[in-house]
Amino acid sequence: VADAVVGSLVDVVGPGHVLTDADVRVGYEQDWTGAFGGPARAVVRPGSTAEVAAVVDACRAASVPIIPQGGNTGLVGGGVPEGPGPPGRGEIVLSTRRLQTIDPVDAAAGQITVGAGVTLLALQERLAPLGFEVGVDLASRSGATLGGMAATNAGGTRVLRHGTMRGRVVGAEAVLGTGATVTHLRGLTKDTTGYDLAGLLVGSEGTLGVITALRLVIDPRPAQRAAALVATTGFDAALATAVGVHRRLPTLEAAEVVDGATVELVMATLDLPPPVAGHPTWYVLLGAAGPGDEAEDLARALDATAGPSAVGVIDAVVAGDGPRVDALWRYRDRATESLAAAGPPRKLDVSVPVSALAAFVAAVPDAVARCAPGAVLHVFGHVLDGNLHCNLLGVPSGGGHRVDDVVLDLAVGLGGSIGGEHGIGRAKRSFLHLVRSPAEIDAFRAVKSALDPAGILNPGVLLPA
Amino acid sequence: VADAVVGSLVDVVGPGHVLTDADVRVGYEQDWTGAFGGPARAVVRPGSTAEVAAVVDACRAASVPIIPQGGNTGLVGGGVPEGPGPPGRGEIVLSTRRLQTIDPVDAAAGQITVGAGVTLLALQERLAPLGFEVGVDLASRSGATLGGMAATNAGGTRVLRHGTMRGRVVGAEAVLGTGATVTHLRGLTKDTTGYDLAGLLVGSEGTLGVITALRLVIDPRPAQRAAALVATTGFDAALATAVGVHRRLPTLEAAEVVDGATVELVMATLDLPPPVAGHPTWYVLLGAAGPGDEAEDLARALDATAGPSAVGVIDAVVAGDGPRVDALWRYRDRATESLAAAGPPRKLDVSVPVSALAAFVAAVPDAVARCAPGAVLHVFGHVLDGNLHCNLLGVPSGGGHRVDDVVLDLAVGLGGSIGGEHGIGRAKRSFLHLVRSPAEIDAFRAVKSALDPAGILNPGVLLPA
Numbered sequence: 034v035a036d037a038v039v040g041s042l043v044d045v046v047g048p049g050h051v052l053t054d055a056d057v058r059v060g061y062e063q064d065w066t067g068a069f070g071g072p073a074r075a076v077v078r079p080g081s082t083a084e085v086a087a088v089v090d091a092c093r094a095a096s097v098p099i100i101p102q103g104g105n106t107g108l109v110g111g112g113v114p115e116g117p118g119p120p121g122r123g124e125i126v127l128s129t130r131r132l133q134t135i136d137p138v139d140a141a142a143g144q145i146t147v148g149a150g151v152t153l154l155a156l157q158e159r160l161a162p163l164g165f166e167v168g169v170d171l172a173s174r175s176g177a178t179l180g181g182m183a184a185t186n187a188g189g190t191r192v193l194r195h196g197t198m199r200g201r202v203v204g205a206e207a208v209l210g211t212g213a214t215v216t217h218l219r220g221l222t223k224d225t226t227g228y229d230l231a232g233l234l235v236g237s238e239g240t241l242g243v244i245t246a247l248r249l250v251i252d253p254r255p256a257q258r259a260a261a262l263v264a265t266t267g268f269d270a271a272l273a274t275a276v277g278v279h280r281r282l283p284t285l286e287a288a289e290v291v292d293g294a295t296v297e298l299v300m301a302t303l304d305l306p307p308p309v310a311g312h313p314t315w316y317v318l319l320g321a322a323g324p325g326d327e328a329e330d331l332a333r334a335l336d337a338t339a340g341p342s343a344v345g346v347i348d349a350v351v352a353g354d355g356p357r358v359d360a361l362w363r364y365r366d367r368a369t370e371s372l373a374a375a376g377p378p379r380k381l382d383v384s385v386p387v388s389a390l391a392a393f394v395a396a397v398p399d400a401v402a403r404c405a406p407g408a409v410l411h412v413f414g415h416v417l418d419g420n421l422h423c424n425l426l427g428v429p430s431g432g433g434h435r436v437d438d439v440v441l442d443l444a445v446g447l448g449g450s451i452g453g454e455h456g457i458g459r460a461k462r463s464f465l466h467l468v469r470s471p472a473e474i475d476a477f478r479a480v481k482s483a484l485d486p487a488g489i490l491n492p493g494v495l496l497p498a
Numbered sequence: 499v500a501d502a503v504v505g506s507l508v509d510v511v512g513p514g515h516v517l518t519d520a521d522v523r524v525g526y527e528q529d530w531t532g533a534f535g536g537p538a539r540a541v542v543r544p545g546s547t548a549e550v551a552a553v554v555d556a557c558r559a560a561s562v563p564i565i566p567q568g569g570n571t572g573l574v575g576g577g578v579p580e581g582p583g584p585p586g587r588g589e590i591v592l593s594t595r596r597l598q599t600i601d602p603v604d605a606a607a608g609q610i611t612v613g614a615g616v617t618l619l620a621l622q623e624r625l626a627p628l629g630f631e632v633g634v635d636l637a638s639r640s641g642a643t644l645g646g647m648a649a650t651n652a653g654g655t656r657v658l659r660h661g662t663m664r665g666r667v668v669g670a671e672a673v674l675g676t677g678a679t680v681t682h683l684r685g686l687t688k689d690t691t692g693y694d695l696a697g698l699l700v701g702s703e704g705t706l707g708v709i710t711a712l713r714l715v716i717d718p719r720p721a722q723r724a725a726a727l728v729a730t731t732g733f734d735a736a737l738a739t740a741v742g743v744h745r746r747l748p749t750l751e752a753a754e755v756v757d758g759a760t761v762e763l764v765m766a767t768l769d770l771p772p773p774v775a776g777h778p779t780w781y782v783l784l785g786a787a788g789p790g791d792e793a794e795d796l797a798r799a800l801d802a803t804a805g806p807s808a809v810g811v812i813d814a815v816v817a818g819d820g821p822r823v824d825a826l827w828r829y830r831d832r833a834t835e836s837l838a839a840a841g842p843p844r845k846l847d848v849s850v851p852v853s854a855l856a857a858f859v860a861a862v863p864d865a866v867a868r869c870a871p872g873a874v875l876h877v878f879g880h881v882l883d884g885n886l887h888c889n890l891l892g893v894p895s896g897g898g899h900r901v902d903d904v905v906l907d908l909a910v911g912l913g914g915s916i917g918g919e920h921g922i923g924r925a926k927r928s929f930l931h932l933v934r935s936p937a938e939i940d941a942f943r944a945v946k947s948a949l950d951p952a953g954i955l956n957p958g959v960l961l962p963a
Contacts, residue, residue, distance in 0.1 A: 141853045186690040197688060199697075200665065211944070213937040223662060223849045223885040223918040225651040225701045226933050227942050227960065232664075232697040236690045384688045388606045420688040453688040468691050472678040476949060477692050479676070483948035484941060495692065 041091040042077045042125070046084050050131070052076040061102060061126045062114060065176075068377045069110030069459060073100070074123040080131040082245040086208045088127055089243065089489075093212055098124040098489050101239035103181025104152060106173040108380050109458025111238045111494045112181065129180045132245055138163050144203065144220045145251050149180025149244045165251045168195035172366045180244040186236035188454035190320070190365075193279070193417050194286035195252065197454065198235055204248030205231035210241060210485020220248040233480070238456050239491040241484040255284075259327035260320050260358045261335055263349040264313035268292075268394045270345025271317040272387075275416050277338030278319055282330060287320030289365045290421075291413040295372070296364050298411065302371035308364055309348040317416065318365045320358075328353025368413050369422075378411070378424040379433050380460075381440045385449030387419045393447055397423060400443050405429060405436040420453035434463075441467055462497045506556040507542045507590070511549050515596070517541040526567060526591045527579060530641075533842045534575030534924060538565070539588040545596040547710040551673045553592055554708065554954075558677055563589040563954050566704035568646020569617060571638040573845050574923025576703045576959045577646065594645045597710055603628050609668065609685045610716050614645025614709045630716045633660035637831045645709045651701035653919035655785070655830075658744070658882050659751035660717065662919065663700055669713030670696035675706060675950025685713040698945070703921050704956040706949040720749075724792035725785050725823045726800055728814040729778035733757075733859045735810025736782040737852075740881050742803030743784055747795060752785030754830045755886075756878040760837070761829050763876065767836035773829055774813040782881065783830050785823075793818025833878050834887075843876070843889040844898050845925075846905045850914030852884045858912055862888060865908055870894060870901040885918035899928075906932055927962045 042051045052058050053075045063070035074097065079085045092099050102112040114124045132148035135156065139145060143165075147156060153167060153174040160166050171177060171189030181187075183205070188197040195201070204218040207230070215230055234242055265271045268290070275288035293314045300307060308316070319335070321327040332351045339346040352358045372378045385393050394412065401410050408428045414421035423440055437460075441451040445467045451457075457465060465474065477496060481488070507516045517523050518540045528535035539562065544550045557564050567577040579589045597613035600621065604610060608630075612621060618632060618639040625631050636642060636654030646652075648670070653662040660666070669683040672695075680695055699707055730736045733755070740753035758779045765772060773781070784800070786792040797816045804811040817823045837843045850858050859877065866875050873893045879886035888905055902925075906916040910932045916922075922930060930939065942961060946953070 142851060188688050192687065197690075199694070209941060211941075213940060215938045215941055216935065217938065219851075219913060219915065221849045221851065221915050222657065222883040223653050223880070224915040224933075225662075225919060225921050226915055226917040226930065227922070227938065228702055228706075228945050229664070229697055229700065230938065230941060232694055233945075235694065237693055241693075384686045386607060386684075386686065415688070418687040448684060450684065450686050450689040450691055452691040454690060456690045457692070465691065468689075470681065473680045473682065473692065473695065475678060476674060476676075476680055476695060479948035480693050480698075480945060483944035 036074065038091060038095040038097050039075045042075065042088060045087040045091060046077060046079050050078040050080065061105060061128060064107060064110060064113045065105060066108060066373050066377045069113050071114040071116035072123050073114050073126045076126040076128055078128045078131050082206060082208065082214060085243050085245050086212060086214050089208050090212050092125055092489055093487055096487065096489065098492050100124050100126045100491055101243045102126050102128050103149065103178030104176040106176045107181065107185060107458060108455045109460035111185065111456055111458030111491065115459065115493050127243060129178060129243065135159055138165060142220060143251055144248055146218050146246060146248050147179055148246055150178050153177050153179060153182065160251060161254060164254050166254045168201055168250065168252045169198060172369055179247055183235050183244055183247055184237060184239050185456040188415065188418065188420065190287045190289060190415065192415060193288060199232065201250050202231055202235050202247055203250055205234055205244055206246040207234055207242035207244045210487065210490045218246065218248040236456065238458065238495045240481060240495050241490065255322035256324050257327040257353065258320065258322045258358055259331045259351065259353045260318060260361045261331050261349055261351040262308050262361045262364065263317045263319065263339060264309040264311065264347040265315045265317065266313065266345040266347060268315050269391055271315040272390060272416055274317050274339045274346060275319065278334045279417060281334040281337055282321055284321045284323030284327060284330065285319060286322050288417045289318040289413065290416040291316045291318065291365050291368060292411060294409065295368050295411040295413050298375060299364055299367050299371045302374055303363065303367055305363065308350060308361065311347055313347050316364065318361060365413065372411060372424045375426055378426050379428050379436060381423040381437060382453045382455040383423060383441065383444035383449055383451060384420045384453035385444050385447045387417060389447040389449065390416065390419055393444060396443055397440060400439045401425060401436060404439050405432045408436065437464065457495045459494055462495060465497055501539065503556060503560040503562050504540045507540060507553060510552040510556060511542060511544050515543040515545065526570060526593060529572065529575060529578045530570060531573060531838050531842045534578050536579040536581035537588050538579045538591045541591040541593055543593045543596050547671060547673065547679060550708050550710050551677060551679050554673050555677050557590055557954055558952055561952065561954065563957050565589050565591045565956055566708045567591050567593050568614065568643035569641040571641045572646065572650060572923060573920045574925035576650065576921055576923030576956065580924065580958050592708060594643060594708065600624055603630060607685060608716055609713055611683050611711060611713050612644055613711055615643050618642050618644060618647065625716060626719060629719050631719045633666055633715065633717045634663060637834055644712055648700050648709055648712055649702060649704050650921040653880065653883065653885065655752045655754060655880065657880060658753060664697065666715050667696055667700050667712055668715055670699055670709055671711040672699055672707035672709045675952065675955045683711065683713045703923065703960045705946060705960050706955065720787035721789045722792040722818065723785065723787045723823055724796045724816065724818045725783060725826045726796050726814055726816040727773050727826045727829065728782045728784065728800065728804060729774040729776065729812040730780045730782065731778065731810045731812060733780050734856055736780040737855060737881055739782050739804045739811065740784065743799045744882060746799040746802055747786055749786045749788030749792060749795065750784060751787050753882045754783040754878065755881040756781045756783065756830050756833060757876060759874065760833050760876040760878050763840060764829055764832050764836045767839055768828065768832055770828065773815060773826065776812055778812050781829065783826060830878065837876060837889045840891055843891050844893050844901060846888040846902060847918045847920040848888060848906065848909035848914055848916060849885045849918035850909050850912045852882060854912040854914065855881065855884055858909060861908055862905060865904045866890060866901060869904050870897045873901065902929065922960045924959055927960060930962055
């Protein structure tokens with residue numbers, strides 16, 4: 034191997050885990066939406082925390098930047114190289130996928146310790162027969178790793194009841210940019226013995242350290258899951274339905290809105306039948322999980338909220354058994370991949386107070402039309418979290434930054450944020466000033482310098498240059 | 499005023515809010531247990547975030563250390579000066595008590611923004627008529643400020659259901675050691691736009707910044723609170739009772755154990771009657787809060803768990819109305835002040851996994867007897883959090899450090915921690931290495947240097963010299 038850094042990585046992990054051939058590297062270099070990526074010098078796949086530390090040391094010694102990567106399911110370009118650089122000067126992609134340890138369940142504490150490279154689906158499948166579950170769930174479960182989900186503070190469809198990753202991570206092990214390995218995995222309910230490094234790593238998008246293991250809170254598995262898909266004539270009716278059912282049903286864990294155009298795109302992409310008759314403009318998908326007859330409870334709460342006399346409700350379907358629940362969820366879960374197949378779309382993951390959602394939804398089509406004529410807007414998201422995913426297809430070439438700016442500014446002006454659950458990555462770093470003051474960004478830079486003084490971890494991600 | 503720094507503080511806050519007379523300063527210089535404190539150069543009471551920033555700037559310019567102080571109810575010496583220093587070179591105590599703003603309740607979000615100097619009791623009294631409550635509760639509610647509670651990641655008696663301050667703080671404003679003011683108070687459910695500075699400040703014990711305001715999650719106020727006091731013949735029976743009732747009663751919010759010696763001390767100090775007949779060795783106090791008949795539900799769960807045939811249960815009293823509930827709580831809530839009146843005690847706030855509690859309780863008396871003969875041990879705490887407060891009266895002069903070491907080491911050896919909810923402060927800084935590796939402590943120091951480069955905030959607190 035001609036490249037000295039690559040040679041030192043081979044010394045650490047063995048030749049089989051340093052990928053240099055272009056056709057093998059490509060799955061790590063390009064994000065799956067096709068919107069972000071570039072050539073890496075090499076992809077390294079360490080198999081233990083000690084190997085991660087040795088990789089970080091080798092890269093520090095050679096001043097070669099590292100891109101930490103989990104399942105490469107991110108949507109903001111935070112886990113792939115920036116783009117074409119000078120030959121022989123690219124970044125190293127550090128894949129955590131081989132950190133596959135799953136410790137035994139600690140049933141007394143309701144916790145488990147897992148390697149960062151374990152996928153959400155793998156952990157879900159390990160826990161289910163033991164009567165537990167992860168709490169967090171999201172559509173990219175088969176690829177998304179828990180380390181990546183922690184690094185981006187992922188949310189998903191059950192935040193309403195179970196919180197984001199920030200609330201689920203009660204301990205972490207990581208190799209910091211300094212090369213030091215920090216480990217705090219006891220997961221004690223009360224333990225105030227210094228700064229919360231685990232919490233600092235959550236949402237830091239790989240810029241402070243490479244997370245190698247996590248201590249996670251897990252939940253008892255509910256006896257039954259039910260779902261209802263409600264078709265409405267407008268966003269207000271969809272929101273009112275979600276709010277009303279939430280008030281009546283403590284076991285509600287998901288409330289997802291999807292606009293009619295997106296449901297139609299999913300139907301066309303996957304050749305699915307319409308879930309209800311007619312042409313609703315907004316759907317709301319409700320999920321309940323608990324010990325009782327969740328389908329009956331959900332139907333009752335829905336009747337009380339959105340009965341025949343409710344304004345704007347067209348129809349509703351309730352499902353209580355696994356396959357029928359899954360069938361309803363397809364209209365929501367498959368939205369991202371259907372949009373990717375038609376795209377790549379511009380993706381804007383905004384957050385506003387729930388009380389400002391209707392104003393945002395009312396204003397966003399005009400805002401898009403003004404600055405990106407001809408673009409098609411698809412909106413779906415987690416309505417009771419105030420978190421909407423705005424996807425734009427057909428944005429005129431060169432018009433992307435302008436439309437991002439307008440949509441993000443609209444959210445911020447309504448008391449919201451430019452980053453809900455996808456993070457900032459490379460996609461939104463130039464907009465960070467919309468939600469963070471110069472004093473906050475200075476503090477971020479100071480923390481970054483403290484834990485990654487050489488700036489080798491994910492340069493160009495999260496913080497603007 | 500002869501002292502130039504004091505003069506500049508007077509310029510910032512006015513002469514009425516810079517306290518230099520010894521008899522006025524004393525309430526800020528000495529902690530209330532009498533175990534920690536020393537003379538301050540002056541006490542300054544800024545009335546706004548801008549004034550806090552100006553105070554920090556003035557002290558930075560003069561290289562004078564600042565001790566941030568809330569209600570001065572801490573138990574580890576983290577909010578008072580270190581002790582006698584050279585004349586004219588003492589620290590400035592920065593009291594946040596004048597930061598008294600309470601914004602209107604945001605009922606839609608279930609949140610409120612408050613000034614750091616608001617006491618827990620004041621916020622409880624503001625929220626009660628509006629149908630909300632703070633979620634966190636602790637015995638020092640009338641003095642403890644929310645800023646201080648956040649800085650120490652306070653827990654208290656309802657963590658079981660409502661979490662510690664870490665889970666309640668969803669935004670913060672603070673003046674960092676750099677002098678910069680950072681503000682992030684939107685409280686959005688999903689907002690991943692940089693490092694979690696609010697989370698970093700929680701539990702940092704005033705060493706990174708002075709918290710000036712907080713965005714807090716609040717909870718709907720339950721219709722009824724009930725309590726039960728159960729007398730047992732040993733710790734195992736008390737623990738089993740708490741675990742069994744918790745499994746059966748989702749509205750359980752508190753499970754406190756108190757040993758017999760402590761209940762007897764409270765009775766003697768406050769001239770209270772025995773709560774039950776006989777001489778139990780351990781009590782467990784259970785609290786439930788919810789929409790139903792909580793006293794009935796608690797009695798039923800207790801019968802199923804600790805009925806007449808249960809091993810080790812002597813007697814139980816259940817109360818459902820306010821005054822009788824309060825009367826039962828006195829045997830727990832007044833323990834700290836009764837011990838202070840008899841002391842000052844050595845206070846060790848340890849945390850172990852719930853599964854290791856019985857082993858800890860069994861081993862600690864011998865450990866104490868070996869290294870502090872004649873000392874009297876009083877134990878109480880939050881049993882389902884694994885958090886016990888060990889109080890030692892009559893420790894021989896000079897034997898304190900040794901007995902601290904032995905008890906803390908015992909907890910750590912059982913998978914626990916040296917700091918449950920009181921923090922590290924000055925009291926336990928020399929034991930931090932028992933639970934934090936050199937790599938972690940290095941990382942703490944790097945974060946400290948990043949946000950307080952001159953080291954003027956609470957030097958000597960949390961981090962060993």
